[in-house]
Amino acid sequence: MQERKSPLQQLDYSLLFFLFVLMCISLIAIFSAASSEQYNVPASSFVQRQIIWFAIGSLLMGAAMLVDYELLKKFSIPLYGVSIFLLVLVHFFGIEVNGAQRWIGIPGVFTFQPSEFVKIFIIISMAHLLFLITKKPRPKTLKSDFIVVGKILALGTPPFLLILIQPDLGTALVIGSIMFIMVIMAGVSFRIISLLISLVLGGIAFLIWMHNNFFSLFSQVIKPHQLSRIYAWLDPSANVSGEGYQLFHALQGIGAGQLFGSGFVEGIKSQSGAIPELHTDFIFTVIAEEFGFIGATILIVIYFLLLYRMVMIAFTCNNTFGSYLVAGVVGLLVFQIFQNIGMTIGVVPITGLALPFVSYGGSALVTNMIAVGLVLNVNIRTKYFMFGDDD
Known part of the structure; x- marks a missing residue:
């Protein structure tokens, strides 16, 4: 027997609460960051624009809730096609900023970064692919697992490469993280997952070997500015x-x-203008310096609780397509949170990914x-059913 509840009754208010808390933290951190000496406009103007983006994002979040997600299966192929089209469009007609060609639009009037929206389209396409793969029982063999992984890679590799050549390593790695979480959700053998991880580590080892022995060839793969970031990460001082x-200054501020x-608004490093892009990529520095270890820990706990609620939604969902959708979103957010905080504290190289729901900006937030x-x-x-799931 099914328990009947209205959509409002089933709405996860705890998840919305955690999102609201992150919004409040964002506005506080952005106001402080924008009060820095490096900005020549009132800090309130940044906060006002961020509120507008939150309002737009909230409307689109509501719109994403209205249509039954089952209908997204019908649009997964067209959305994937739109993704490839937009990325090809960026490649040939994109706007170049600081050596990266990632935007399309009219400079000074309206621009947007297609790769941000491609993330959502890829999650939908991947979820539909996994739904089709797992709809019928398949043999638990290595051959079957390799076929599944091959299909996931075939779907995800084209957008991954098109984003990578922009160049936008951070967003490309986000696509990679979505592919990886889908491989796990597909239930492939642990040996396959171990092999994939070994291939990635082997690829990194091979690049290091190329750097030390065939630098001219290595420089064709890794661009000079990317290599400079790696050097800076290894030894900022x-x-x-x-x-x-x-x-270097971000680490000093956090310490x-x-x-x-x-x-x-009392951070020495944060307010001195010593850290560029403070309100976007390095917003975590403001929180850690001005609110200390306790403030930074609270932020990470809020993220953990937000992701925990999403994981529980994926587990309790009795529709495999829905579970795959939620898993894709979890993979999307986990990597961005880890990468942004990690690059700020020097654990991983700087890639320019925003801190979800906290960094200033439009496309990523929406x-x-x-x-x-x-x-x-x-x-x-x-x-929900009183006596188990519906067959």
């Missing part, structure tokens, strides 16, 4: 005058925050809120 400048922080809308969509349409 030795590259303070170059690519290491940003990371200065200690346990309780220096106080709101994309992440649409992704949350998909999760809520799955949740409000999950059917």
Whole structure:
């Protein structure tokens, strides 16, 4: 017997609450970052624009909840086609900024970054692919697992490469993380997963060997600015005058925050203008310096709780397509959170990924809120039964 609940009753209010808390943290951190000496406009103007983006994102998140997510299966192929078309369009007609060709539009009037929306389209396409693969029982053999992995790679590799050549390593790795989480969700053998991880590590080892023995060939694969970032990551203090400048001062700022922080709009590094892109890529520095280890920990706990709720929605959903959609969103957010915080504290190289729901910006924020809308969509349409799931 099915328990009947209205969509409002099934809406996950705890997830919305955690999202609201992140919005509040974002506005506080952006105001502080924009109060820095490097900005010549009032900090309130940044906050006002961020509120507008939150409002737009909320509307689109609501729109993503309205249509039954089952209907997305019918649009997965067209959406994938749109993704490839937009990325090819960027390649030939994109707007170049700071050596990267990632945007399309009219400079100074309206521009957007297609790769941000491609993330959502890829999640939908991957979820539909996995639904088709797992709809019928398949033999638990290595051959069958290799076929599944091959299909996932065939779908994800074209957008991955098109984004990589923009160049946009950070977003390309996000697509890679979505592919990886889908491989896990497909239930392939642990040996296959271990092999994939070994291939990635082997690829990194091969690049290091090329760097040390065939640098001219290596430089054709890794661009000079990307290599400079790697050098800066490995030793920020030795590259303070170059690519290491940003990371070096960010680490000093985070260290200065200690346990309780220096106080709101009181960060020495944050307010001195020493850290470029403070309100976007390095917003975590503001939180860690001005609110200390406690403030940074609270932020990470909020992220954990948000992701935990999403994982629980995926587990309780009795529709495999819905579970795959939520898993894709979890993969999307986990990698971005890890990468942004990791690059800020020097654990991983700088890639320019925004901190979800906290960094200032439009395209990334709207994309992440649409992704949350998909999760809520799955949740409000999950059917609960008193005596097990419906067959």
